[in-house]
């Protein structure tokens with residue numbers, strides 16, 4: 001009998017090698033190689049001079065340039081993250097930690113698309129479990145079919161019979177194809193089943209939504225390759241202790257890759273949060289030190305978030321520095337700038353920083369609020385709760401201009417703030433007459449400290 005053909009794969013990035021390696025040459029990770037059986041049916045000649053072609057080249061001017069039509073998912077937040085709705089024939093991967101609500105999100109979408117025929121394939125849960133979830137969500141779509149199956153050959157047969165307008169797979173890690181001998185969830189199976197689904201979506205023009213699990217370090221379980229194969233990757237994240245869930249675009253061939261959708265997990269399913277500032281600004285009746293509001297932008301949407309800092313004398317030798325929702329290295333840089341340029345002593349202080357609501361912020365415009373919160377906590381002096389901040393801090397302590405200042409100011413005004421502190425260099429682009437809010441321009445980090453007193 002012929003020996004089964006095996007190959008080694010890197011668990012992290014999907015790199016393939018004929019022998020085991022200690023360190024992956026592609027991604028540099030150690031000890032990530034696993035052996036897998038990859039015998040494909042022999043005989044079929046591939047490559048140049050093989051089969052007769054099925055595809056045909058077309059001159060670019062002949063290809064129709066109609067606007068890509070979109071399927072409305074009946075959820076504004078989901079539509080936004082997808083770039084304006086689901087594109088027919090696209091493959092969307094939704095990643096997230098176990099229990100975050102991926103199944104709920106897609107089942108809820110399937111049930112709200114009343115009259116659209118949808119096949120929901122689950123390899124994880126029994127029909128009864130899914131039915132219980134559907135009852136909790138409390139909406140019904142008589143055309144939503146549930147299938148308990150993990151073999152792709154069987155799934156494609158059902159699709160042919162049922163002719164759904166959309167296919168949901170929960171989850172890609174449970175599928176297997178008989179093209180390979182390795183077990184479901186292995187890297188080669190994930191790769192192959194995803195490729196089959198990708199081919200299916202492209203030839204049939206039926207969109208496929210895949211659920212994918214995420215490993216502890218935050219990457220999608222299975223090769224990074226999966227992210228390259230699909231059209232759109234969105235991540236569902238949030239702290240399990242908060243009810244809020246954030247849907248974030250990571251990659252999108254059909255739209256912006258920096259969109260954000262916000263949901264709240266309730267007892268009857270996910271609710272859309274259309275005004276995020278309200279939840280991101282926590283209890284603001286009392287003025288406490290160490291709190292400053294930032295006017296940030298995620299994707300296309302301005303929103304106000306609360307940054308909280310706690311500065312206290314280090315109890316032990318080495319001061320502790322910790323940041324939640326904000327890059328720790330950037331916080332350390334801001335602390336160094338503060339110390340050097342404004343003379344506030346921080347080197348022997350513990351500093352804790354938190355972005356309220358459990359969200360993660362990359363927008364550099366939040367720097368100014370972080371600095372204000374740190375100064376406020378360090379001096380134990382509350383920041384006026386009618387002011388918010390938008391500006392980037394440079395290494396020499398200058399407050400730099402940021403992009404799209406107007407929508408931020410308008411959002412602050414809408415939420416009833418009386419003042420907004422911004423970089424002096426941002427003043428040029430603003431039509432002050434339109435704004436009903438006092439603009440406080442600052443130049444250097446020293447000015448911030450002075451203005452706060």
Ligand code: TYD
Pocket residue numbers: 096097098099100101102103104105133136137265266267268269270
């Ligand atoms: P689930 O969609 O099963 O998560 P995933 O598919 O990402 O693993 O969601 C699981 C959590 O959501 C579970 O802890 C229960 C909670 N939940 C609610 O709070 N309300 C609801 O209406 C539903 C359906 C689930």
Ligand code: MG
Pocket residue numbers: 102103104124170
């Ligand atoms: Mg699930």
